[in-house]
Amino acid sequence: MIGTVSDTKTIASARGLGKRFGDFAALDGIDFSLQEKKIYGLLGRNGAGKTTLMQIVTGQEFPTSGAVEVFGQAPHENARVLTDVCFVKESQKYPDDFKVRHVLASARHLLPHWNEELAQTLMEDFDLPSCRKVKKLSRGMTSALGVTVGLASRAPLTLFDEPYLGLDAVARHLFYDRLLADYAEHPRTVVLSTHLIDEVSDLIEHVILIDKGRIVLDEDADALRGGAVVVSGLASLVAAFTSNKTVLHRESLGSHERATVQTTLSDTERDRAVDEGLQFEPLSLQQLVVRSTTAAGTTTRKEDAR
Numbered sequence: 154m155i156g157t158v159s160d161t162k163t164i165a166s167a168r169g170l171g172k173r174f175g176d177f178a179a180l181d182g183i184d185f186s187l188q189e190k191k192i193y194g195l196l197g198r199n200g201a202g203k204t205t206l207m208q209i210v211t212g213q214e215f216p217t218s219g220a221v222e223v224f225g226q227a228p229h230e231n232a233r234v235l236t237d238v239c240f241v242k243e244s245q246k247y248p249d250d251f252k253v254r255h256v257l258a259s260a261r262h263l264l265p266h267w268n269e270e271l272a273q274t275l276m277e278d279f280d281l282p283s284c285r286k287v288k289k290l291s292r293g294m295t296s297a298l299g300v301t302v303g304l305a306s307r308a309p310l311t312l313f314d315e316p317y318l319g320l321d322a323v324a325r326h327l328f329y330d331r332l333l334a335d336y337a338e339h340p341r342t343v344v345l346s347t348h349l350i351d352e353v354s355d356l357i358e359h360v361i362l363i364d365k366g367r368i369v370l371d372e373d374a375d376a377l378r379g380g381a382v383v384v385s386g387l388a389s390l391v392a393a394f395t396s397n398k399t400v401l402h403r404e405s406l407g408s409h410e411r412a413t414v415q416t417t418l419s420d421t422e423r424d425r426a427v428d429e430g431l432q433f434e435p436l437s438l439q440q441l442v443v444r445s446t447t448a449a450g451t452t453t454r455k456e457d458a459r
């Protein structure tokens with residue numbers, strides 16, 4: 154086992170996980186673990202490696218290096234593992250003549266934690282026609298069907314790969330609300346890959362941020378929010394304040410400067426800095442992710458063939 158014996162809450166873990174397509178490294182030797190009963194935000198720019206990571210965790214792709222374990226075993230073609238996993242992705246293919254009700258019937262058959270009552274409630278919420286062929290659904294309805302399957306699966310490990318594509322704002326918020334409500338009663342591990350960070354920032358308990366195939370942040374969301382500040386003021390004061398700190402971003406505004414700094418400030422430190430003339434602004438999760446990705450962007454991906 155990759156997880157340690159005392160680490161009983163780890164349900165999935167990867168060590169040195171790499172995936173190459175030719176000499177291009179989509180994943181570049183990453184380590185991470187997923188704990189039970191937690192909602193993860195899997196964040197990163199286009200092409201960062203999020204889908205590749207989820208495909209490997211769900212046994213749909215092989216890594217080219219390193220190893221991954223889910224519920225203590227390798228996931229690939231492992232029925233014992235995969236019955237407890239539900240992966241919702243936009244590119245999900247169904248047989249040509251499949252209707253919505255056939256999708257639900259298959260999910261009911263394949264997923265042992267399936268909850269039919271929740272599935273029916275979501276069908277009504279999203280106004281999904283059970284007798285319509287899946288290939289005749291609109292893009293938003295296709296996403297809503299995926300979301301319905303993912304939530305009603307109540308799988309101990311449920312992964313949503315950008316589940317909102319095509320969903321309008323009302324439907325997206327319905328999804329977030331239903332996810333939170335059902336999660337509160339039936340906690341499980343949820344991985345949500347998304348670009349709409351502000352929308353999900355209250356939902357996410359832990360952030361895994363990937364950039365160019367590497368993990369650049371892997372932290373609890375609350376710790377992240379409290380672990381960075383935006384400080385501004387006279388350039389000389391900002392320079393003194395940031396001298397021994399990690400600066401994620403810096404912008405000059407004439408004689409003034411504004412810097413995003415990775416630091417945890419005590420009340421005393423903050424009060425002293427304010428007395429000296431510095432100002433502080435809160436940082437949203439989205440801003441932090443953008444800053445962290447930009448800061449990490451100075452490194453290059455190994456043998457980047459693009």
Ligand SMILES: Nc1ncnc2c1ncn2[C@@H]1O[C@H](COP(=O)(O)OP(=O)(O)OP(=O)(O)O)[C@@H](O)[C@H]1O
Nearest residue numbers: 174177178179197198199200201202203204205206
């Ligand atoms: N089968 C493949 N052959 C070649 N390159 C691939 C293949 N699959 C993925 N890639 C490349 O690997 C990188 C990571 O792709 P991936 O789909 O995992 O990114 P992502 O983070 O999910 O992106 P997005 O947010 O745009 O969906 C991309 O550069 C992509 O082009």
